[in-house]
Amino acid sequence: MPLLATTPVDRMKGPYPRRWWALLVLCLSLLIVVMANTSLIVAAPDMTKDLGLDSSQLQWVIDGYTVPYAALMLILGAVGDKYSRRGGLLAGLAVFAGGSVMGSLVDSPELVIAARAVMGVGAALIMPATLSLLVASFPRAERARAITAWTATSGLAIAVGPLVAGWLLESHAWGSTFLINVPVAVVAFVAALFLVPPSKAMGMGRLDLVGGLLSIVTVGSLVYAIIEGPHFGWGAGPVAGAVVAGIGLVLFVLWELRHPHPIVNVRMFAQRSFSGSMLAVLMFFLGTFGAIYYATQHLQFVLGYGPLETGVRLLPLAGAVFVGAALTGLLTPRLGMKSMVTAGMALGTVGVLLLVRIDEGSGYGDFLVPFLLLGFAIGLSVSPCTDTIMGHFPERELGVGGGLNDTALELGGSLGIAVLGSVLATGYRDNLGGALGDAGRRLPPEAVETAKDSVGGALAVAEKIAATPQGGAEAARQLAGAAHRAFADSVAHTSLVGGIVMGVGTVLVLLILPGRRRARGAADGLDSSRPAGGFEDPGARGSSPEDAAVSRVP
Numbered sequence: 001m002p003l004l005a006t007t008p009v010d011r012m013k014g015p016y017p018r019r020w021w022a023l024l025v026l027c028l029s030l031l032i033v034v035m036a037n038t039s040l041i042v043a044a045p046d047m048t049k050d051l052g053l054d055s056s057q058l059q060w061v062i063d064g065y066t067v068p069y070a071a072l073m074l075i076l077g078a079v080g081d082k083y084s085r086r087g088g089l090l091a092g093l094a095v096f097a098g099g100s101v102m103g104s105l106v107d108s109p110e111l112v113i114a115a116r117a118v119m120g121v122g123a124a125l126i127m128p129a130t131l132s133l134l135v136a137s138f139p140r141a142e143r144a145r146a147i148t149a150w151t152a153t154s155g156l157a158i159a160v161g162p163l164v165a166g167w168l169l170e171s172h173a174w175g176s177t178f179l180i181n182v183p184v185a186v187v188a189f190v191a192a193l194f195l196v197p198p199s200k201a202m203g204m205g206r207l208d209l210v211g212g213l214l215s216i217v218t219v220g221s222l223v224y225a226i227i228e229g230p231h232f233g234w235g236a237g238p239v240a241g242a243v244v245a246g247i248g249l250v251l252f253v254l255w256e257l258r259h260p261h262p263i264v265n266v267r268m269f270a271q272r273s274f275s276g277s278m279l280a281v282l283m284f285f286l287g288t289f290g291a292i293y294y295a296t297q298h299l300q301f302v303l304g305y306g307p308l309e310t311g312v313r314l315l316p317l318a319g320a321v322f323v324g325a326a327l328t329g330l331l332t333p334r335l336g337m338k339s340m341v342t343a344g345m346a347l348g349t350v351g352v353l354l355l356v357r358i359d360e361g362s363g364y365g366d367f368l369v370p371f372l373l374l375g376f377a378i379g380l381s382v383s384p385c386t387d388t389i390m391g392h393f394p395e396r397e398l399g400v401g402g403g404l405n406d407t408a409l410e411l412g413g414s415l416g417i418a419v420l421g422s423v424l425a426t427g428y429r430d431n432l433g434g435a436l437g438d439a440g441r442r443l444p445p446e447a448v449e450t451a452k453d454s455v456g457g458a459l460a461v462a463e464k465i466a467a468t469p470q471g472g473a474e475a476a477r478q479l480a481g482a483a484h485r486a487f488a489d490s491v492a493h494t495s496l497v498g499g500i501v502m503g504v505g506t507v508l509v510l511l512i513l514p515g516r517r518r519a520r521g522a523a524d525g526l527d528s529s530r531p532a533g534g535f536e537d538p539g540a541r542g543s544s545p546e547d548a549a550v551s552r553v554p
Helices: 019-051 055-063 066-082 085-105 109-139 140-169 181-195 211-232 234-256 266-270 272-302 307-313 313-333 337-356 365-391 394-435 444-451 455-466 475-513 516-528 546-549
Strands: none
Touching: 019 085, 019 109, 019 181, 019 307, 019 455, 055 066, 055 109, 055 211, 055 394, 066 085, 066 394, 085 109, 085 181, 085 234, 085 455, 109 365, 140 307, 140 313, 140 365, 181 516, 211 234, 211 313, 211 394, 234 266, 266 272, 272 307, 272 337, 272 365, 272 394, 272 455, 272 475, 307 313, 307 365, 307 444, 313 337, 313 365, 313 455, 313 546, 337 365, 337 475, 365 394, 394 444, 394 475, 444 516, 455 475
């Protein structure tokens, strides 16, 4: 076998011998894409102080990455399918590393947001390429196990990002958290040349550029509205974004239904196993990412943990992901995909609802069980969903399948952070006034407004008050205590909202996903009368997509 991986997958006589090493490279690439957001969570306080970020700027430092990432994944996945999936991965790693270097060097909010957007473009190339290359490199009997490892990597990144970023922030500035990605991207780039085989679709035809453009406009406008509306009010910009997203979605569906080679065959959404899996991914990450986002803030701002201490305390979540992923590989063949997905979503719902107990006296122990349940739920349910979604796509559309799966994931995470973050911010602002009581009347109005903007702002105001003769330590203590109480109460209220949303999502997924017998009957009918341009059955002839996903678990 040559040292460099130069033989395309479709020209190999048997399974690719280095496929498990290739999986390691793909998981390494995925790791930095997820770490780019999780590491920023612990770096946000230092960035806020150093750059003087207001709440709007901080939100866009986080979400400047999300908009291009979510909007471009579908079309870039299709480009990878047509020309080169490995080429897409390599280009994405190069762009991502360049954006990371830029982010470490700039010193203004606008340039940091621009750097994050460049990283988002790189992520949009990397993410669908990792999943499509995985499916192309592994035989069907091994794909479920490989996808389980891919899913577990996402859970690992949730904890590793804050842990490594926290370690760096102990002795370096926040710019070092961007540089985490560079050596990993370089190693993944070089290793991909040696270990990841080339792959592209055969006989794909011309790209559906109009459909790709409509998908960019639709998803980009939707994510913009999701970010801006809940946090900063439904003014002209967010409303226009929502309207454009709605019109774009209608035009996209109409265009795809008429196009002979659509970028996405929207008829797949009529299949319950596919639409139920997509909904499960979206709803699951809405609840879990939102909960992890505000729980991490509570650890830092209320409990006073430093960045490294916060990262260490997220490690049980990552460990639980691996346990859940191992268990789903054993139980899915026996119990079925529907049972595992709904069980995972139900456990995740319980994990979020347990945070309703949080108050100002809560310690880390009150977060430990929710973290364990959320991690276990991620490992248990996400892998079967991803395997089922990818199983609906023929070999020539694996990049599109990966892009669609990852778009659902990213939309869910964006919705969770934006919607639950908005509920949290509104509750905190309303609670702080009551928590301050008479002490609030003795503070300057501008100080009160800054304190109401965020718990981090309140603690910064308290530090300034403690250093002034007219303020003093007692006034600072009262403000900090009020901010802690208000934020803890908001965490409890937001968790109730998030738990209800996840509970409703769990019921919907339970109703939509077909059982084994019904899925098999639907697939039999589809197999004999598949429409032109329709999807190919992922399993053996006459089997259901769900059964095909189950059969691939060794």
